[in-house]
Amino acid sequence: MDGVSTSQTAPIAFLKGHGTENDFVIVPDPDNAVDLPATAVAKLCDRRAGIGGDGLLHVVRSADHPEARAMADEAEWFMDYRNADGSNAEMCGNGVRVFARYLQRAGLVEEGDLAVATRGGVKKVHLAKDGDVTVSMGRARFPEEGVMVTVDGRSWPALNVNMGNPHAVAFVEDLDHAGNLLSVPPFSPASAYPDGVNVEFVVERGERHVAMRVHERGSGETRSCGTGACAVAVAAARRDGADPSVTGVPVTYTVDLPGGRLVITERADGEIEMTGPAVIVAEGHIDPALLTQVVPVSTETVIA
Numbered sequence: 285m286d287g288v289s290t291s292q293t294a295p296i297a298f299l300k301g302h303g304t305e306n307d308f309v310i311v312p313d314p315d316n317a318v319d320l321p322a323t324a325v326a327k328l329c330d331r332r333a334g335i336g337g338d339g340l341l342h343v344v345r346s347a348d349h350p351e352a353r354a355m356a357d358e359a360e361w362f363m364d365y366r367n368a369d370g371s372n373a374e375m376c377g378n379g380v381r382v383f384a385r386y387l388q389r390a391g392l393v394e395e396g397d398l399a400v401a402t403r404g405g406v407k408k409v410h411l412a413k414d415g416d417v418t419v420s421m422g423r424a425r426f427p428e429e430g431v432m433v434t435v436d437g438r439s440w441p442a443l444n445v446n447m448g449n450p451h452a453v454a455f456v457e458d459l460d461h462a463g464n465l466l467s468v469p470p471f472s473p474a475s476a477y478p479d480g481v482n483v484e485f486v487v488e489r490g491e492r493h494v495a496m497r498v499h500e501r502g503s504g505e506t507r508s509c510g511t512g513a514c515a516v517a518v519a520a521a522r523r524d525g526a527d528p529s530v531t532g533v534p535v536t537y538t539v540d541l542p543g544g545r546l547v548i549t550e551r552a553d554g555e556i557e558m559t560g561p562a563v564i565v566a567e568g569h570i571d572p573a574l575l576t577q578v579v580p581v582s583t584e585t586v587i588a
């Protein structure tokens with residue numbers, strides 16, 4: 285059995301948090317001293333053999349991470365985001381709110397406005413003492429038309445939306461039509477998404493109000509996805525004939541997910557703002573044996 289061995293010997297601090305039940309293992313590591321290969325991340329996110337999470341937030345000073353050094357002047361902290369299978373992602377909308385909540389709780393930032401470096405660029409976060417957190421998520425891009433999503437033998441046309449990370453948004457009549465997203469990932473044409481894709485299924489709930497389910501790249505079905513909710517809101521707006529960059533009128537959608545509610549506003553300049561909760565629920569220490577043991581390279585069994 286192929287595997288890797290990590291080099292930690294001392295206990296490693298962690299916290300657990302979630303945003304609309306999209307849950308994360310948080311590893312504070314200001315100096316980027318903790319070795320976190322994909323296999324170690326998959327172990328930590330495993331819901332039976334590890335701590336459990338849809339993803340992992342590695343909290344590192346931008347100046348100390350090669351992927352973030354260029355952003356260090358703008359944003360002191362880098363969200364090194366990993367999916368549950370250990371793969372890197374450009375951005376995580378729920379994760380960045382929880383990341384900011386952690387920084388606040390640890391006394392590393394003040395309430396108010398802060399900037400967080402991500403692989404998808406620097407994100408501006410507004411953090412109150414309690415309650416919801418608002419993130420400026422950037423603008424949506426629409427790289428390609430004509431994507432199809434297939435699951436359980438059904439197919440739907442989907443809109444290709446990029447929120448820093450890739451999404452396919454399919455409007456369906458009933459969220460149950462998305463079937464069992466854990467066992468059957470709804471892949472779209474590989475050519476449209478060479479690096480994989482997050483897939484959202486959306487139904488109407490009312491005026492400027494939708495509900496969705498999501499299958500996340502690298503994690504399977506989750507109870508919420510912040511970038512996915514933003515992709516859904518802009519897709520719904522375009523379907524409804526609303527484009528704030530044309531009309532100059534901002535548009536707001538309420539997006540219900542299995543794990544809670546997110547409110548998404550697209551401003552006249554195209555900037556998308558997402559507001560939702562961010563909660564820390566636990567903290568403790570990881571037994572280094574979990575990371576130092578040789579673990580399989582295969583990541584196929586990490587989704588509980």
Ligand SMILES: N[C@@H](CCC[C@H](N)C(=O)O)C(=O)O
Pocket residue numbers: 306339367372373374375376377378379449450482500501502503508509510511512
């Ligand atoms: N849950 C996240 C998205 C996490 C990354 C995604 N799975 C990807 O690989 O792009 C969110 O809240 O945005």
